[in-house]
Amino acid sequence: MNHPSMTDDQLATAVRESVTSVHMTIPAEQIVSRSRTIRARRRMPLVAGALAVVAGAALAVTALLPSSHQPGHPATARLTAWTVASQANGNIRITIRELRDPAGLQRTLRADGLPVNVSFSGPPPNPSCQPYPTSKRQLRSVGQFHPGQKSAVMVIHPPALPDGAGLSIFDRPGIQLPPQAKGLFPLAVGLVKASQQCTGS
Amino acid sequence: MGTQSLDFAEFYRRSRDECLRTVLISVGDQDTAQELVAEAFARACASWRTVSKHPAPAAWVVRTALNANISWWRRRRREIFMPDPGVVADLPAAEGASGSPVDPRIVAALMRLPARQRQVVALRLVLDLDTSHTAELLGITPNTVMAHMARALAALREDLQPERQQETRS
Numbered sequence: 001m002n003h004p005s006m007t008d009d010q011l012a013t014a015v016r017e018s019v020t021s022v023h024m025t026i027p028a029e030q031i032v033s034r035s036r037t038i039r040a041r042r043r044m045p046l047v048a049g050a051l052a053v054v055a056g057a058a059l060a061v062t063a064l065l066p067s068s069h070q071p072g073h074p075a076t077a078r079l080t081a082w083t084v085a086s087q088a089n090g091n092i093r094i095t096i097r098e099l100r101d102p103a104g105l106q107r108t109l110r111a112d113g114l115p116v117n118v119s120f121s122g123p124p125p126n127p128s129c130q131p132y133p134t135s136k137r138q139l140r141s142v143g144q145f146h147p148g149q150k151s152a153v154m155v156i157h158p159p160a161l162p163d164g165a166g167l168s169i170f171d172r173p174g175i176q177l178p179p180q181a182k183g184l185f186p187l188a189v190g191l192v193k194a195s196q197q198c199t200g201s
Numbered sequence: 202m203g204t205q206s207l208d209f210a211e212f213y214r215r216s217r218d219e220c221l222r223t224v225l226i227s228v229g230d231q232d233t234a235q236e237l238v239a240e241a242f243a244r245a246c247a248s249w250r251t252v253s254k255h256p257a258p259a260a261w262v263v264r265t266a267l268n269a270n271i272s273w274w275r276r277r278r279r280e281i282f283m284p285d286p287g288v289v290a291d292l293p294a295a296e297g298a299s300g301s302p303v304d305p306r307i308v309a310a311l312m313r314l315p316a317r318q319r320q321v322v323a324l325r326l327v328l329d330l331d332t333s334h335t336a337e338l339l340g341i342t343p344n345t346v347m348a349h350m351a352r353a354l355a356a357l358r359e360d361l362q363p364e365r366q367q368e369t370r371s
Contacts, residue, residue: 005362006361008354014307014361015311015326015327016326016327017304018304018307018311019222019327022218022221022225024217024218024220024221026235028214031239031242032209032210032243032246034239035243036247038244038247039247
């Protein structure tokens with residue numbers, strides 16, 4: 001090509017031709033498989049939201065609670081507001097339908113040996129509850145959170161809790177939720193440093 | 202595989218190469234471009250009910266890939282060293298014919314453009330978007346798109362012309 005200067009069309013053609021032999025080599029099946037992982041991850045949007053909140057300075061928590069565990073409860077305790085079920089594999093399945101009786105839920109979970117703080121709105125932040133530095137991956141290994149519109153289900157795997165960590169289940173007015181969590185049950189889960197004052201052990 | 206998956210598979214088959222080429226021109230590295238585009242297509246598939254109604258699903262994929270690239274660099278900017286565009290530009294012209302699927306002279310010239318100009322060139326020339334769609338996708342005005350395009354073409358013309366004349370002489 002010996003033009004004194006290339007025209008716009010010639011330049012456009014040159015740019016297009018420079019990459020025409022580039023092809024996507026990843027098969028569609030691999031893309032579809034990856035999309036399933038993305039969809040599964042979206043079922044836990046509040047976990048990510050909780051991380052952001054837990055990373056902040058303060059957590060909304062209830063007043064100090066009993067420091068000893070109550071005697072074990074039946075495998076499944078059913079209440080209107082929430083249900084706690086101990087599963088054969090050691091996991092604890094919690095279904096929350098109404099943000100009521102946080103102390104009762106906390107007591108029940110602690111009786112299962114879970115260091116936990118439960119708070120449903122209102123009380124001032126408890127300085128005893130400090131965020132536990134963690135990653136999304138670690139948080140997801142501890143539990144899965146499936147918020148719906150009328151209830152939230154979480155399945156906790158207690159052995160995966162890092163040493164010195166406890167769980168904080170809370171609802172806080174003004175909580176920063178990810179956009180995809182709008183309209184879902186307003187609850188979040190995060191890790192806190194376990195202590196007698198915060199998580200009961 | 203349901204109808205939804207079939208529709209996505211067809212979209213992927215038709216659009217994957219042009220999306221990859223568009224992102225490649227923007228980011229300058231084929232492996233990175235492929236990773237970004239694959240992730241963007243996976244996100245499109247995960248939200249296919251919504252994305253399939255988008256007026257230009259391929260543009261959605263490209264925008265998602267470019268946004269992912271920004272996040273990727275933000276996460277790793279302290280650890281990754283940018284290739285020196287001068288080194289890329291000095292690649293021997295014969296390398297394009299010896300295995301690399303891209304023309305290194307033109308890619309090097311593109312990489313010397315500012316990022317925004319490169320994106321405009323890629324969207325306008327490879328994805329074949331018009332000025333208004335390009336403006337919408339990049340969040341800038343149509344006039345700015347036209348200005349970027351004019352400057353980019355001028356720079357490319359100046360950059361490529363001597364090499365092409367040299368090539369003719371040799």
